[in-house]
Amino acid sequence: MAYWLEQKQFVEQVENLNFKKDSKESLFFFYQEQIANNLQAMDQKNIIKNMNELKSLFPNYQHQKNQLIVPADQSYLKELLISFICSMADHSIDSGLSLNESAKIRMELINRVYQQQIVNFYSEIKKIVWAYFDKLKNHNREDGAGVAFICRNYIDGNLEKKLTLHEIAEKGNVSKQTLNPIFKKRYGVTVKQYVNNKKIELAKKMLADNKKNLQEISNYLSFVDKSYFVKIFHSITGVTPKKYRHELFDKK
Numbered sequence: 064m065a066y067w068l069e070q071k072q073f074v075e076q077v078e079n080l081n082f083k084k085d086s087k088e089s090l091f092f093f094y095q096e097q098i099a100n101n102l103q104a105m106d107q108k109n110i111i112k113n114m115n116e117l118k119s120l121f122p123n124y125q126h127q128k129n130q131l132i133v134p135a136d137q138s139y140l141k142e143l144l145i146s147f148i149c150s151m152a153d154h155s156i157d158s159g160l161s162l163n164e165s166a167k168i169r170m171e172l173i174n175r176v177y178q179q180q181i182v183n184f185y186s187e188i189k190k191i192v193w194a195y196f197d198k199l200k201n202h203n204r205e206d207g208a209g210v211a212f213i214c215r216n217y218i219d220g221n222l223e224k225k226l227t228l229h230e231i232a233e234k235g236n237v238s239k240q241t242l243n244p245i246f247k248k249r250y251g252v253t254v255k256q257y258v259n260n261k262k263i264e265l266a267k268k269m270l271a272d273n274k275k276n277l278q279e280i281s282n283y284l285s286f287v288d289k290s291y292f293v294k295i296f297h298s299i300t301g302v303t304p305k306k307y308r309h310e311l312f313d314k315k
Contacts, residue, residue, distance in 0.1 A: 087120055088143075094120075095147050099154040102195055105213050105236055110192060118185045140184050141176050147188060148172045151195045159209035160195075160202055168194055200236055210235040211249035214242065218258055222265050225285035226258050263299045266292070270308045277304050 094117040101109040152169040156162060172191055181187060202209055217234045218226060231254055232242040246254050262284045269280050281292035296304045 090120055091117070091143060092146075095150050098192060099150045102151060102192065102199070103154040103158040104216060105158070105196070105199060105234065107196070107236075110196070114185075114188065114192065117188065137181055140181050144176045144181075144184075144187055144191065145173055148176070148191055151191055155195045155199055158199055159212060160199055164198065164202070168198060210237055210242065211246045214246060214254065215250065215257070218254075218261060222258075222262055223283055223285060228254055231258075259295050260299060262286075263296055266296060266304065267300070267307065270304055271311055273308070273312070280304070 094113050097113045098110055098117070101113060148169055152165045155168075156165045172194060176187070199209070214231050214235045217231060228239045228242065232239045235242060237245070243253050246252075246257070250257060252260065266280055266284060269275055269283070275283065277292070278289050281289045284292070286292035286295070293303055296302075296307070300307060302310070
């Protein structure tokens with residue numbers, strides 16, 4: 064915490080830098096946010112996808128033989144890199160990294176940007192992203208809460224899919240065998256129990272809306288078939304979906 068407090072004033076000055084406003088820059092900040100969100104979710108596949116798309120925005124900002132990036136562009140690109148670093152730092156904190164750890168990486172990266180000439184802008188972006196990604200990955204291995212949080216968020220955002228333990232574990236960068244005890248310690252249920260509970264919560268809302276029949280709800284939530292959906296619903300709520308809907312509307 065002491066390190067973070069010592070650097071706070073400088074970091075605030077960095078975050079207040081003014082940038083030129085143009086369409087390319089707007090796209091840069093759009094991808095900056097996308098990459099930061101995927102970093103927070105530890106979604107390596109989409110990080111790479113976003114970075115490849117970002118690369119096409121600055122194809123000319125790299126060293127060519129006997130031709131360096133001009134000073135004016137150096138200054139501008141450094142401002143963009145500092146903004147990028149600050150965004151990754153903020154999202155890494157949201158993903159569980161301590162303020163002190165995040166600030167330390169942020170200051171190291173910012174100092175490096177100021178002290179060196181940019182030879183390849185995209186390479187600098189990659190160094191920033193993977194510095195935070197690797198730190199978060201190591202942090203999550205040591206602290207199961209981070210892994211559980213990432214996997215829970217993935218489940219919550221993908222309830223319409225047929226979610227498998229393997230797929231969910233991949234999002235947390237852990238094995239299937241490792242994930243369940245970590246998840247249960249954090250949330251008190253296994254991954255499968257959590258998935259079913261959340262699907263049934265959504266099913267109850269859909270039953271209350273009264274816009275879809277049982278087969279349509281079962282299909283939407285990617286249950287194997289309607290019978291299995293009814294079985295899971297009954298095991299969690301104590302009533303069948305049909306009875307649950309009737310009881311809702313009988314009360315009105």
